[in-house]
Amino acid sequence: MNFDFTEEQLMIQETAREFAQAEIAPTAIERDKQAIFPAEIVKKLGELGFLGIMVDPKYGGAGMDTISYILAMIEISKVDASLGVIMSVNNSLVCTGLQKYGSDYIKENYLTKLATGEKLGAFALSEPEAGSDATKQHTTADREGDYFVLNGIKNWITNGTTADYYLVMATSDKEKGHHGISTFLVEKDTPGFTHGKKEDKMGIRSSDTCSLLFENCKVPTKNIVWEEGKGFNFAMNILNGGRIGIAAQAVGIAEGSLDAAIKYSKERKAFGTEISNFQAIQFKLADMAVKVDAAKLMTLRAAALKDKGEKFYKEAAMAKLFSSTIAVECALDAVQIHGGYGYVREYQVERYLRDSKITEIYEGTSEIQKMVIARALLR
Numbered sequence: 247m248n249f250d251f252t253e254e255q256l257m258i259q260e261t262a263r264e265f266a267q268a269e270i271a272p273t274a275i276e277r278d279k280q281a282i283f284p285a286e287i288v289k290k291l292g293e294l295g296f297l298g299i300m301v302d303p304k305y306g307g308a309g310m311d312t313i314s315y316i317l318a319m320i321e322i323s324k325v326d327a328s329l330g331v332i333m334s335v336n337n338s339l340v341c342t343g344l345q346k347y348g349s350d351y352i353k354e355n356y357l358t359k360l361a362t363g364e365k366l367g368a369f370a371l372s373e374p375e376a377g378s379d380a381t382k383q384h385t386t387a388d389r390e391g392d393y394f395v396l397n398g399i400k401n402w403i404t405n406g407t408t409a410d411y412y413l414v415m416a417t418s419d420k421e422k423g424h425h426g427i428s429t430f431l432v433e434k435d436t437p438g439f440t441h442g443k444k445e446d447k448m449g450i451r452s453s454d455t456c457s458l459l460f461e462n463c464k465v466p467t468k469n470i471v472w473e474e475g476k477g478f479n480f481a482m483n484i485l486n487g488g489r490i491g492i493a494a495q496a497v498g499i500a501e502g503s504l505d506a507a508i509k510y511s512k513e514r515k516a517f518g519t520e521i522s523n524f525q526a527i528q529f530k531l532a533d534m535a536v537k538v539d540a541a542k543l544m545t546l547r548a549a550a551l552k553d554k555g556e557k558f559y560k561e562a563a564m565a566k567l568f569s570s571t572i573a574v575e576c577a578l579d580a581v582q583i584h585g586g587y588g589y590v591r592e593y594q595v596e597r598y599l600r601d602s603k604i605t606e607i608y609e610g611t612s613e614i615q616k617m618v619i620a621r622a623l624l625r
Contacts, residue, residue, distance in 0.1 A: 247550045251317070258299075258314040262321035265294060266329075274326045277452040278597055281444070283408055284452055288332060292363010296322075297336045301345055301361040305353055308361075312487075312549040316494040320542070323498025324505070327601040328452030330498060331608075334491035335404045336360060340367030340413060343484045344431075347472040356411055356431060368409035369488075370400040370458055371481050377401075378614050380415075380481060381424035385460060387416040392467050394418060394430060396438070396460040402608070406441050406456035410434045414458070415477045427477035431469040438463030449600035486559040487552060488609045489566040493545040496569035496605040500541060503573075503580035503598045504534045510584050510593070521583070530579050537572035544568055560622035567615035570605035577602045 251259070269287055277284055291297055299315040301307020308314075315337060323330030344357040359365040376382040385398025396416055403412075412432045419426030432439055442457035472480050508531060511522035521527050544565040551558035577599035581588035588595045606612045 247547060251313070254310070255314045255317055258310060259317040259321060261294065262296065262318035265290070265296075266322050266325040270322065270325045270329055274452070275591055275594065275597070277326075277328070279451075279591065281446070281451040281454075283454050284326075284329060284332075285408070287329060288366065289363060291322075291329070291333060296333060297363040297366075298341050298361025299337055301341050301357065305345065306358040306361040307341070307345075311553045312490065313546060313553060316490065316545055316549045319491055319494035320498040320501065323495040324502040325498075326452065327495055327499050327598075327605075328450045330495040331404055331450055331453050331492075331604075332366075334488065334495060335369055336367050338488040338491040339369035339484055340411070342487055343369075343413060343429075343471065343480065346483075347429075347476075347480055348431075349468070349471075351468055352431060352471065360411065365410035366405055366408060368403050368405040368412045369484075370403050370412050370414040371485075372401045372403070374399060374401055378611055381427075381478065383415055383417045383424075383427050383477075385414070385416040386420075387418040387428060387430060387465070389418070389467075390464070393464040394428075394467060394470075396430065396432070396463040396465060398460050400458040400460075402445075402455055403441075403458050404453055404455055404608075406458060407444055407454045412458065413471060414460075415481055416460075418474055418477075422475065424478040425475055427481075428474045429471040429477040429480045430465045431471055432460075432463065432465055436463055436465065447604075449597070449602070449604055451600075485609055486562050489562040489615075490545060490548045490552065490558075492605055492609045493541070493548070493562070493565040493569040496566070496573035496602065497538065497541050497545055499573040499598050499602045499605070500534070500538045500569070500576040503576040503595060503602075504531070504538055506593070506595050506598070507531060507534065507580040507583045510587070514585075527583060530583060534576045534579055537576060541565070541569040541572050560619055563610070563615040563618040563622075566605075566610065567612055567619070570602075570612060573602040573605050574599070 295308035298307035303309040387394040418428040445455045548561040580595040
């Protein structure tokens with residue numbers, strides 16, 4: 247692995263950093279308080295090419311590699327993890343899935359709009375009884391001529407109320423078990439498709455999460471992604487790449503926590519000197535820095551393997567597992583270093599702590615990552 251970034255990669259990183267500081271940071275606290283979806287910021291992300299970073303330019307994307315995407319994700323998530331997950335879902339799960347497995351019709355009619363940010367995407371796999379066990383899809387898709395009729399419920403869908411296009415996994419052949427699951431691209435406002443109330447979450451509150459409801463929702467057969475019966479494989483393959491994005495989100499949260507802790511330790515005085523002069527504080531900062539660096543390197547390794555076309559699912563699971571763990575730990579340390587101020591919104595580290603926990607849960611819990619890693623080791 248080459249540890250030197252290209253000029254293009256560094257340009258993406260710097261652009262993301264400047265955008266995050268200028269456009270995202272000023273409203274992050276208020277949006278978190280009020281759970282306001284950042285529609286205008288998302289639109290600007292699209293204009294910068296950040297919603298289709300890895301998509302081929304012929305479909306409206308930026309045509310960049312996974313490492314560029316990771317560098318951008320870290321900078322965005324360092325300031326606001328809510329923007330990070332919005333960006334991650336559209337890039338990792340939706341655009342990547344459609345570019346790799348979508349038909350020419352789907353790419354031309356849907357992918358181009360998603361890659362440019364004209365439209366926003368969502369990924370609908372989880373259900374009330376199908377979280378970690380994604381094989382138990384109770385949402386059904388029954389064939390009726392040139393349509394499939396969807397019925398069921400999806401849970402915990404990021405961009406749930408704001409997306410325009412949804413990738414929905416549903417069982418189209420009950421007799422085949424998980425080999426009978428298919429992926430359907432469903433447009434917003436399709437008759438029979440509605441969403442539930444927006445969830446009132448502990449963290450990443452500026453991103454919207456809700457359940458999706460399907461009641462005799464007719465979807466054209468041409469909107470099947472890949473082919474019938476490949477839905478489970480589609481979801482698992484795409485989630486492997488998605489985990490790299492969430493690992494980058496976690497690294498961003500951890501790095502933001504470290505930056506805030508360093509800044510505060512140089513300003514706060516106790517016993518006649520800055521608290522950065524106390525060994526107890528220095529050791530916490532040193533531990534945080536080591537964790538952030540290790541997590542970043544693990545995430546970049548997974549991204550580099552993906553870019554080279556090599557197997558990366560174990561490395562992606564390892565990166566997500568470790569990065570999400572240290573995101574929580576670094577956020578906790580940042581709150582501790584801030585003392586009482588760490589417990590109030592003004593200093594932002596309490597938001598890092600609330601935002602960090604979800605990285606251990608979505609796109610495969612930490613326990614699922616351990617299962618993936620162990621299976622890879624024991625093969």
